[in-house]
Amino acid sequence: NAGPSVEVLIGGLEGATLVFMSLGKQRTNEPPVELEGQTFWPMPNRIVDTGYGLERLTWASSGSPTIYDAVFPDLVSSLFSEAGLDHHLKDKNYTKILSLNAKFAGLMDITGANLFALRKKVAAAIDVPIDRLIKMITPIEQVYTIADHTRCLAYMLGDCIVPSNVREGYLARLVLRRTLRVMNDLNLDLSLADLVARQVEEIGEEQFEQSPEVIREILERETEKYGATIERGTRIIQKVASSYKKKSQKVPLVEVITLYDSHGLPAELIKEVAAAEGAVVEIPDNFYSLVANMHSESQREGGDDPLAAYEERFTALPPTRPLYYEQPCEVEFEAMVIDCFDGLVVLDQTLFYPEGGGQPADTGTLLSAESMVRVEDVTKRGNVILHRAVGGSLKRGERVKGMVDEERRWSLMRHHTATHVLLHAAKEILGAHIHQAGAQKGSDSARLDIRHFKHITEDELRRIELRANQIVQSNKPVFIKLEERQRAEQKYGFTLYQGGVPPGNAIRVVQVGGEIQACAGTHVRTTGEIGAIKVLRVEHIQDGIERIEFAAGKAAIMAMQETERVLADAAAELRIQPENLPSTVQRFFGEWKERGKEIERLRKKLIDLELAQIEYEPIASAKVVIRELDVDPSQLAALARKLAKTNGVALLVSASDRLHMVLASGSPRVNAGDILGEISESLDGKGGGNPTMAHAIAPDGSKGDVALKAGRRLITLALNG
Template sequence: MEKYSLNELRKMFLEFYESKGHLRLESFSLVPHNDKSLLLINSGMAPLKPYFIGEEVPPKKRVTTCQKCIRTPDIDNVGKTARHGTFFEMLGNFSFGDYFKKEAIAFAWEFLTEKIGLDKDKLYVSVYENDDEAAEIWKNDIGLTDNRITRLGKEDNFWEIGLGPCGPCSEIYVDRGEEYGCDRPTCGVGCDCDRYMEVWNLVFTQFDKDKEGNYNKLEHPNIDTGMGLERLAAYVQEVDNIFEVDTIRYILDYICEISGKKYGVNENDDVSIRVITDHIRSSVFMASDGILTSNEGRGYVLKRILRRAMRHGKLLGIEGHFMEGVAKKVIEISGEAYPALREKETTILKLINIEEEKFNETVNQGLSMIDELIANLKGDTLGGLDAFKLYDTYGFPLELTEEILEEKGLKVDKNGFEKAMQEQKDKARSARNNKEIVSYKGDLTNFIANLPSTEFSGYESLSDKGKVIEIIKDNEAIDILNEGEIGLVIFNRTPFYATSGGQVHDIGKIEDDKVNAKVKSVTKSGDKFVHEVEIISGSLEADKEYSMTVDKQNRLNTERNHSATHLLHKALKEVLGEHVNQAGSYVDSERLRFDFSHFEKVTNEELDEIEKRVNAEILNKDEVNYFETSIDEARKLGATALFGEKYGSNVRVVKMGDYSIELCGGCHVNNTNDISMFKILSESSVASGVRRIEAITGKCAIEESLEKYHELQTIKDKLRLNNNNIIEKVDELLNKNKSLLKELEAFRKEANKDVVSGIIDNAFDVNGTKCVFAKVDGLNVNDLRELSDKVKDKVENVIVFLVSVAGEKGFMIASASKEAVKDGFNCGKFIKDVAVSIGSGGGGRPDMAQAGIKDISKADMALENAKGFIKERL
């Protein structure tokens, strides 16, 4: 058997299945498309789910892929063993109602034994215990003896996720030899030792599980197979585990080089080396798919694994920033198979650099805090609130805190952490609803899965005729929708654009001589357009044809805003840099919102330049052209693909002159001049590394500009200006105001001298300590602090307590000289007692403390209570 490299094995697999009539698809994004049930793509079949459940028609009945995947359930074990990893590549071949078990088994056997050259005598298989058909194929067609075919139960050899398509599996194993075995007489396929390693899982999707738990036979069964590329490479290259595979070892060796460590010498070092090796692979691929670090969802996964890798770099003694260099090794070794790594290298490296910089800023403080918490710990469990503070203040994920404590034989109160986390979420997002996780097969899908697709004619015309093929109301299919009712209607043909790609749906009307109806919204479910329709008069019936008209002005305004996002995207790249990529958008008839990857605030000067460039292209009167081509040809033309979108083999390209070219299925103007005008309203931060621009076009932009012009004229009138020197006049007013404030401050300080003398004159003595207690209204906390400092400058061995009410707010401050503190007086404890006595709260240092007064009517009470407490304390 030849020792093929991982990159060679990937190529061999895909070329083999292409020779068997399969369409080769590029790996889908790690970000699931229209699938709320997954955080990240975790298998080869996950992005193909719409084809399996009938929501979409596959580009071909035979498909093959090498899908990048991330699985995080075992993240805490990554590094501790050489078995676990978060990132892997899944080889797969798929049949959508074409071939079945006989061909799938034959193809797999041929690839492993003839193409790769695995020893047939070392291959074993398992089948589902009731799947006689698969067992017979392995025995009669392939020639395996009974002792090499193991029947296993449903837990091991039956694939299903909730409801929908499911079926038995057949897994292929390789015997790695007795040296990997457990020496038990029962050792064989299914044993938990390392001897028999599963390399390929063949899933025979032949049933459809319904809500009652029945397994109904599919009319057209499917094939779904998955083989871990790294695992196959480990066996072919005759190495012990995935970290020894050539492409992964390339990264691992670089980590050893920069850390000065040798792999295989010290187990603790090996753990850290493996953690960094695995996590940097995941991080680079996630970043290439537009995922940015955040405190939620997949962004949190990225942040967590990046920071875990960075911490293990510190454990290895690596100084300074090192992640960029490791990331470059991933791009170097995998960039040919995944061109996006090279295309987005600048963005990937910048994201990793920024996160490492943030981590380094806080990690030392966080580690010091952990050491302090451990030193004061009573027992073996760190409190949940302390763990949450580490997370909230220093950005330490709970898992990182757990890992650090585990190394010291300690643990964390996870329930307490979760409670603190939930309390913060409830406060910050009280109005936000939790996202619902959808099932494998949604309710709407059940109604329309077998319906013909909807033909969209809205690119060419704003009116058309369409035949009703389904009406749904209250989750039931009906034949007629009557006056006053609202329902979901699917037509065979429609001019109405459905919400997708960031563009909001069309609105309009449906009518004939018997019905007048309003189209309120349009969504897509697979290749069906679902219209939300309100019947104004008459009734709408199934199997009848109706005239459909899109609201022209609404569509034109939406087109202006959508086309402007394309020009904006290009202008952002020109002004800010090629690292800018779209991270989301929203376009309706009123305005546009565009999210993009960028790592700092866009300056006013940059915004001006961006706006100028977009308007320059509008004035250029560039023709907007649309055409369909292959995805490969579109890339050659330089077309920009948008984040989160899934593209088939053929794509729609939107080209605006020589300026912008993007893949897009949305609606656009015919000429850039139709946009009329572009105006940026705001620029803000959405998340770490993501900025947002909101803008308007056309009539809205003109009206906004006129409004700002009239505001400016009003300001000029109020300032009595006859010329355009408004900026000079504003500067003059600001300088004058600044001068007056200085005079006022000087006057206030002079007046405070009299206040200081007055309150000192009213001081009283308690056991040899001067007590200056007073109520001085109209001062804020800073004023009170300054006043107390002046008292301490004039009086030795003194305790100062001041109360003030300024407007609707009340404040109090306690301050003590060095002598008083040395004698044991504590301002923090003192002011806390006073504050509690009037229903408030506060605290501070022994020499200085402050508190607010919730009920200002109790300000005098605070002063009297303080006088009573001080006599007790001294």
């Protein structure tokens, strides 16, 4: 958003701001406005965004050189001490430098931040060399960064944000990893979890929805992930840097962003490792803001609208009355055809639910006096509902009878209501941070994606399923009402928006047990009408997102029956009772492992017998074996390695449907990779290796003699060369 603003200044310090929000990024019929290279459109709602910098007022009244010394005096002091740095706030020259640094920083345009330009201004003002200033000011800023970022993390995690690679979770991880990087630069032997816990305690645990224990666990897990990322990522940076050094090019910014986004590697580390490889990396001072803005822009991008060509026609039509809200349990209705074109039918009212909010559309039929059409899809455009009809034709002005597929409608209602129940159960079992990341309801099953910082365990899954079914059995009524948006937000908070923020000043609030959401779907009348909920599986689909797949109602019973059938079939195959399956399978698995060990022992014995029967032939003082063996191809490498152990050379082949070849060399004169590569290429095969061991496979298993003949020639040449 954007708009004119009024700033309240106290001695050059901005104490308050009033922004008259009148422009937005959403396209409207009003003429667009260009601001700083971005396009905005006038908004229908005019908003005054007022912000008072309470901490700035504290800063102004304290007289400290920076806001951090005013807001975090104890934490800043202890961080300086831990870092082994002096922080003499009573030294006038020292505080002058900090004050000038803060003053000039406030005059900079953050979107085009140039840190070196700021340094030059401060250095000129106090008449010191710029390198000396940088050496002094950088660790001080790093201490302030840790103080600021740890409080930011306290609020983000306290408000139940889960670090991830998407949306607000991405920003949380960005702040978290930047803090860890700065702590590492200062060589602080401190725990990030401890620092954030200190901030939580100072702010007050009661201010946060998330528990301190979960906040600590999230931070400890993220710290561990970060360490693993750095260890793994250093090799990736070295490879990228080396490729650009060979081309005598700088590592481009887009490559740096890719390394950060795809592998979680901090820009500072990329620059440091690349420099060690002799490559040049330039990191803009506003790098992290740039990356965060790119993510925000990508989230706003939408796909093509297949109905855009009919926009004018839709806007000219009257709103469709949504009978599916008024009579969700009814499946028959009468209506008039308002319009029909290109297989789309618009009625004055309908029971057919249009696809939306992860709930598929209803299907069914429309019957007129002269024709019957099958409704295969339903969508909503503004306040107009479009029925995709096939198999007949309808006319404008006709009266029709609509019949919704009853079994499908009830199954969708059960699955949709069950999604609310399951989400609430997950919150109770896993914690307040659980938030819906996505959902898809079907007639046979549904899935619920939730934000969670670790994998859901089997025990947790069972507890979630049990709690969900307890809510179902309680047969609590489902309350649905239309509420004014602002009133609903004040009453229930922004956790209303589990499935996204719906448009309009009025929102449809659905309460299922203790779960209250803004929801536009269809629901059963009581939780008891869901019947049952059966969790089918849980899947970790991406970092920070767990997917729970489940079935409700009749589909849940069918899923349980299918599981019982599979168990019964498996038990019958083993001639045992189903309840004995776990112990029997465990016993069979143990026996299978023991047999595997015995087979391996016998295989090694066979190899020893084969070795005892093989005779070497001397070629140029080397012991050489060139033979085709009737053994499993997997044994060739072990045999060849033993035969070539003491200055020997072994070329072994084994035929099945294809020809398997192994060449092991204990002689510096014979390069196994080169020789076997030449042999396999002549046989249209593939393979490779190093000077001491090579493997190859050719498509024709009958060419063993050809391979051995070629091998003998090449090995002899190499040994005599």
